[in-house]
Amino acid sequence: LAKTTQPISMDSYEGQEVNITCSHNNIATNDYIxxxxxxxxxxxxxxxxxxxxxxxxxxxxxxxxxxxxxxxLSLPRVSLSDTAVYYCLVGDKAKAAGNKLxxxxxxxxxxKP
Amino acid sequence: ETGxxxxxxxxxMGMTNKKSLKCEQHLGHNAMYWYKQSAKKPLELxxxxxxxxxxxxxxxxxxxxxxxxxxxHLFLHLHTLQPExxxxxxxxxxxxxxxxxxxxxxxxxxxxxxx
Numbered sequence: 554l555a556k557t558t559q560p561i562s563m564d565s566y567e568g569q570e571v572n573i574t575c576s577h578n579n580i581a582t583n584d585y586i587x588x589x590x591x592x593x594x595x596x597x598x599x600x601x602x603x604x605x606x607x608x609x610x611x612x613x614x615x616x617x618x619x620x621x622x623x624x625x626l627s628l629p630r631v632s633l634s635d636t637a638v639y640y641c642l643v644g645d646k647a648k649a650a651g652n653k654l655x656x657x658x659x660x661x662x663x664x665k666p
Numbered sequence: 667e668t669g670x671x672x673x674x675x676x677x678x679m680g681m682t683n684k685k686s687l688k689c690e691q692h693l694g695h696n697a698m699y700w701y702k703q704s705a706k707k708p709l710e711l712x713x714x715x716x717x718x719x720x721x722x723x724x725x726x727x728x729x730x731x732x733x734x735x736x737x738x739h740l741f742l743h744l745h746t747l748q749p750e751x752x753x754x755x756x757x758x759x760x761x762x763x764x765x766x767x768x769x770x771x772x773x774x775x776x777x778x779x780x781x
Contacts, residue, residue: 589770595772596668596772597756597772599770602769644767656709
C-alpha cells in the first residue's frame with residue numbers, strides 16, 4: 554500500500570460540493586486508487602475507483618492528475634446522510650506492501666443542515 | 667446488507683480466554699480479509715486469503731491466528747489477548763485474487779473488548 558495523506562476532517566453544508574484530496578507521492582505503476590465510505594459501527598463501503606484521469610459514477614467523481622501523486626474525491630450536493638469517514642486506499646498486491654498494510658487515517662466529513 | 671456476515675457482533679473476553687471470530691461471505695468471492703480498526707487509528711489489514719496466496723501483516727502478533735477452510739468462510743482465533751487488542755474487527759471479501767485494487771465488501775464487524 555502506498556502511504557496516503559488526507560485531511561483529518563472537513564465540515565460542509567447540505568447541498569454543497571465536498572472535495573477531499575488524498576496525497577500518495579509514492580504510488581506505484583500498478584496501483585489503483587480506491588475510495589471507501591464508513592459510517593459509525595459499520596464496515597467501509599466502496600464508493601469509486603480509478604487509475605488515471607477522471608471517473609464518475611452515480612455517487613461521486615474521482616479526479617486523478619497525470620502524475621497520479623494525488624487524487625480528489627468529489628461528492629456533489631451532499632446531504633446529512635453523507636456524514637461519514639472517507640478513506641483513500643492506494644495499492645495493488647497486498648503482498649508487495651509487506652507489513653505496512655493500512656488504509657490511512659481517513660477524512661471525517663460532517664455535513665451540517 | 668453487503669453479503670458478508672460476521673459473528674458475534676460483540677464479544678467481551680478476559681486475557682486468558684480463547685475465542686474465535688467467524689466471517690461468512692455469500693457472494694461467491696475468492697478472497698477474504700481480516701482488518702483491525704482501533705479507536706483513532708488507521709484501518710489495518712491483518713490477513714488476506716485468496717486462491718493465489720495468503721498474506722500476513724508481519725506486525726500482527728501471534729495471538730491472532732487466522733483460518734480459512736474454504737473461500738466462503740474465514741475465522742480469526744484469539745488467545746491470550748491484551749487490552750490493547752480491543753477494537754472493531756472487520757472481515758471483507760473480494761471477487762478476484764486478493765489484490766487491493768479489487769472492490770472489497772465489508773461485513774458489519776465484531777466489536778471486541780478485552781478485559
